[in-house]
Amino acid sequence: MKRTALIMALVGIALFTAVLVWRGAADMASALAAAGWGLVVVAAWHVLPLIIDSHAWRILFERPRPGPWRIVWARWIGESINGLLPVAQVGGDVAKARLLVLRGWPGAPVGATVVVDTTLAVATQMVFALMGVAMLLALLDRPELAWALVAGIAVMATLVGLFYRLQRGGLFGGLAGLLHKLTGGTQALDFIGSGRELDRAIGAIYAQPMLTLRAAAWRLFGWLAGVGEVWLALYFLGAPVSLADALMLEALGQAVRGAAFAIPGALGVQEGGYVLLGSLIGLSPDTALALSLSKRVRELAFGIPGLVAWQLAEGRALQRPRRTKHSVQEH
Template structure:
């Protein structure tokens, strides 16, 4: 809650300092049609993310794609709109799949693989953005002040990914031993461990998960470029992809702040001008993203709560 309030104050101050009237006027040029098209594009990105998670779950049929896409929508809605970190969204998304009668070991094993391939693909996307920004980083302009954040964020991502790859087996071994000590009859962790090992034997599925996540990152960046065009701003798609890779990197570093509130706004205000976007235009894009998150996230949270109530009611009837 404290992180949410602090982030909100920073976001309000950043937009106010830039000029709320100018930001709203720029965002308003998108119009209702452009905003709905932006939301529709974002829904398509969720299906790409759902396909990546589905690919990491060998044994699930293609008809499960809407369910996995829905789980990703719930995950993002919880992370962006509720006062939880991204961990809260991850927990709720796995609950969504297990409540749909998917095997728990398969859900949690595929989640680990999906998170790993998602971060690995983000690293590739970030390095691609850094390559596009090379000329700026060498210069003496404002980009120099962003160099520590960009390179530091990339380094953090590399370390996290290496830890994921090297510590998965050790962490599962430890969790299995602890489960055996405190819950002698539990086979959940052992089942997850064997499921994770089974998934990694399907290198084609792991590669497919990585590819789908990478396409989703790029598609999200293209969505930002389209949003700017609907606002009447004509920028190079390559510049916007580089900008978005930077924004996503900084958001990843701020994963403990719900929705990276405040971090995203400051990042756009400082980084936008490096790519020819006035601060008010960059913040208008950030505002459009927040509005899209609410337009998609609020109905998602409502439906999620309705489904949870039905599931709990069903469990109560079975208990009786």
């Protein structure tokens, strides 16, 4: 697994470098410099979808729920891990669950909220992507391109539906048994309890359809809030677009990024996607690449402090048992 992650990371770096060489790193730097302090505004906007997505996750917890800022903190760290490390977009979800468990929240219910939240995120992303396709159809006379996108979304939607059915059928109990055999009794996810407990906790959430729908609605709202980041970035880059154009770019750009989940940060793939999508509404390749790089700036601005916060949190967790042991010895 580590070798595969390293290979995918190298593929992403190679693609990213090739795109920069193609357009010229100096030209990209000039385009970003033109945005100036506007990049700070673009990065700051991300706080809004971060809070919205955190609220959608928090809804899934039983009362009493973790505090809102505790959830935002855990989600920020999980997002940082998924965005900057070769963890196939799932390592951050495991880490944010672990952070809450280390602070006293029961493992199986926390793990269940993460599984359901991830499922809702992918499902609502499909809806968001369809909105982008609708905008594309409204803006362009390219039905062949739209149908190709719809076909891809349909495949993903089928996989999401299958994942949901497996969850309802005791997926994690079966996986836990398999992992137990493969690892000789050692399991990396012991902190969330047994697979059977996780299955029961997931079922308890899905047994509340209105709660699940509410969380899904907030998740979709979070995707829509991300449109503001694209609109602001292009405004400060000197290539303002309509909200419809921004929605199309964000919805389909996120779909492209999601399809490249195995490559850390979708390096290179995201850039190529924005060049293609941007050309459909008249954006030059340089502007489209600058848009993608402005998102990279935001990812680094949020992600690097997030990784530092993660290490500090894990360090405190490691020291806690030692302090307890020493205090017992002293008495």
